Amino acid sequence: MAERVDVLVVGAGAMGASSAWWLAKQGRSIALLEQFERGHVNGSSHGQTRIFRVAYRDPIYTALAAQSIPLWRELEHDAETMLLEQSGQLDHGFTAAIDEIEAGLLGAGYSFDRLDPDAAHERWPALNFDNAVLFSPDGGRVFADRTVDAAITSAQAHGAQLHFNTAVRAIEPRGDGVAVVTDDKTWHAGSVVVSAGAWVEGLVGRQSAWRNYFSLPTLAVTEQQPVHFAIKPDMEFPSYIHHVFDDSPGAALRFGAYGLESPGEGVKLGLETHRPVKSLVDRTLAIDQVDLDASIEYAHRWLPGADTSKVSAVRCLFTTTPDAHFILDRIGPIVVCSPCSGHGFKFTPAIGKITAELAMGGEQRRPEWRISA
Ligand SMILES: Cc1cc2nc3c(=O)[nH]c(=O)nc-3n(C[C@H](O)[C@H](O)[C@H](O)COP(=O)(O)OP(=O)(O)OC[C@H]3O[C@@H](n4cnc5c(N)ncnc54)[C@H](O)[C@@H]3O)c2cc1C
Structure with missing residues (x-):
C-alpha cells in the first residue's frame, strides 16, 4: 500500500530541513526522505559555521538576507537555540x-x-x-550543523515524518500529484520538494522522466x-x-x-x-x-x-548554475529547491518558507529563480 502525505521533501540538508520545518508548521502532513544518516558530511550543509551577510553586489540577495533575519529568529525560538550571530x-x-x-x-x-x-x-x-x-x-555568522538539526527537530515537533537512510530512486507523475519511489515503499503526494543539492540533476534533470516537462539550467x-x-x-x-x-x-x-x-x-x-x-x-x-x-x-x-x-x-x-542564481520554482507537482552557487546557507529559513509556499500552491515571482518549462 502506498502512503499518502500532502508534501514529500527529498533531502535533509539545510534547504530540505527548513522546507520541512515551514511546511509542518503550516499544518501540512509531510515526510522528509534523506539518503544518508542524520548529520552526514557528504553534501553541502555540514560544518560548524557559514558567513551571514547583507552586503551583496546584487540587491536581490541583500533583500533576501533581510527577509531571512526574522525567520532565523523564529527558527531559533522554535528550536530554543541560537543560530544567527550578527557580529559583523x-x-x-x-x-x-x-x-x-x-x-x-x-x-x-x-x-x-x-x-x-x-x-x-x-x-x-x-x-x-x-x-x-x-x-x-549587520553581517556575521550562522551555525550550520546546529541549523540543520534545529530545523529537522522543529519539523518533527510539528508532526513531520523523518526517514533517514532512505534514498529516493524515482519521482514519477501520478494523477494530479507524484509517486515517489524508495527501496521499500512508494509514496504519493500532491507535490514534492526536491532539495537534493548536488543530486538534483539525477532526480529531475535530463536523465529523468521530467525532461519532457521542464529543463533545469546546466549545473x-x-x-x-x-x-x-x-x-x-x-x-x-x-x-x-x-x-x-x-x-x-x-x-x-x-x-x-x-x-x-x-x-x-x-x-x-x-x-x-x-x-x-x-x-x-x-x-x-x-x-x-x-x-x-x-x-x-x-x-x-x-x-x-x-x-x-x-x-x-x-x-x-x-x-x-551558470549565472550563480538559485533555482526555486514549481512546475506541476515538482518544486525544485536548489540554492546553489555556494552562498545559500544564510537564507536557509527564508528559502524554506519560499519553497513551502510554492509546494502549497504559491507562484514564483522572481524571474532569476525560475525553471523553464
Ligand atoms: C565549502 C562551502 C562553504 C560555504 N559557505 C557558505 C557561506 O559562508 N555562507 C552561505 O550563505 N552559504 C555558504 N555555502 C553554501 C551553503 O552551504 C549551501 O547553499 C547549502 O548548504 C545547500 O544546502 P542544500 O540543502 O541545498 O544541499 P545539501 O546540504 O547537499 O542537501 C541535499 C541533501 O539531499 C540528499 N539527497 C540527495 N539525493 C537524494 C535522494 N535521491 N534521496 C534522498 N536524499 C537525497 C543529500 O544526501 C543531502 O543530504 C557554502 C557551501 C560550501 C560547500
Whole structure:
C-alpha cells in the first residue's frame, strides 16, 4: 500500500530541513526522505559555521538576507537555540567589487564603515589588507550543523515524518500529484520538494522522466576544501570575504577567499578553487594536498592571526548554475529547491518558507529563480 502525505521533501540538508520545518508548521502532513544518516558530511550543509551577510553586489540577495533575519529568529525560538550571530562582516580587495557592495548597502539603507588598509589592519590585526575595505555590522555568522538539526527537530515537533537512510530512486507523475519511489515503499503526494543539492540533476534533470516537462539550467558540481587554522593568542577574526580578482571587462577571474571564526575549531579559510566532481557515487572525502598547501600559502600572506601549524580540512560539494542564481520554482507537482552557487546557507529559513509556499500552491515571482518549462 502506498502512503499518502500532502508534501514529500527529498533531502535533509539545510534547504530540505527548513522546507520541512515551514511546511509542518503550516499544518501540512509531510515526510522528509534523506539518503544518508542524520548529520552526514557528504553534501553541502555540514560544518560548524557559514558567513551571514547583507552586503551583496546584487540587491536581490541583500533583500533576501533581510527577509531571512526574522525567520532565523523564529527558527531559533522554535528550536530554543541560537543560530544567527550578527557580529559583523568584512569585504576587502578589488575596489570595483567593494564599490558595488557599498552602493548596494547604501541603496538598501544599511550602515557600513569604509576603511583604508592600514586602519583596517589596526582594527583587525589578524588580517592583512592591501586595497579597499568595507565593514558591515549587520553581517556575521550562522551555525550550520546546529541549523540543520534545529530545523529537522522543529519539523518533527510539528508532526513531520523523518526517514533517514532512505534514498529516493524515482519521482514519477501520478494523477494530479507524484509517486515517489524508495527501496521499500512508494509514496504519493500532491507535490514534492526536491532539495537534493548536488543530486538534483539525477532526480529531475535530463536523465529523468521530467525532461519532457521542464529543463533545469546546466549545473556544475564541484568540490571545495575549506580548512580551519588554530588562532594565535589575542587574535580575533570577523567573517571576511576577500575579492582577490579583477573583474573589470575582459579580466580573467582569478579567485576569491572567505572565512570566519568557528568557536573551538579556529579560523576557517575557503579558497574559491573548484575541483570538478566526476562521480557522486565513487567520491572520496580524501584531503587534497595541493589545495591544503594553497590554503597555507594564502594564510601566510593574508591571515597573520592564523597558526598554520595547526590545520584541519574537510571537503564540501558546490552545485553551481551558470549565472550563480538559485533555482526555486514549481512546475506541476515538482518544486525544485536548489540554492546553489555556494552562498545559500544564510537564507536557509527564508528559502524554506519560499519553497513551502510554492509546494502549497504559491507562484514564483522572481524571474532569476525560475525553471523553464
Ligand atoms: C565549502 C562551502 C562553504 C560555504 N559557505 C557558505 C557561506 O559562508 N555562507 C552561505 O550563505 N552559504 C555558504 N555555502 C553554501 C551553503 O552551504 C549551501 O547553499 C547549502 O548548504 C545547500 O544546502 P542544500 O540543502 O541545498 O544541499 P545539501 O546540504 O547537499 O542537501 C541535499 C541533501 O539531499 C540528499 N539527497 C540527495 N539525493 C537524494 C535522494 N535521491 N534521496 C534522498 N536524499 C537525497 C543529500 O544526501 C543531502 O543530504 C557554502 C557551501 C560550501 C560547500
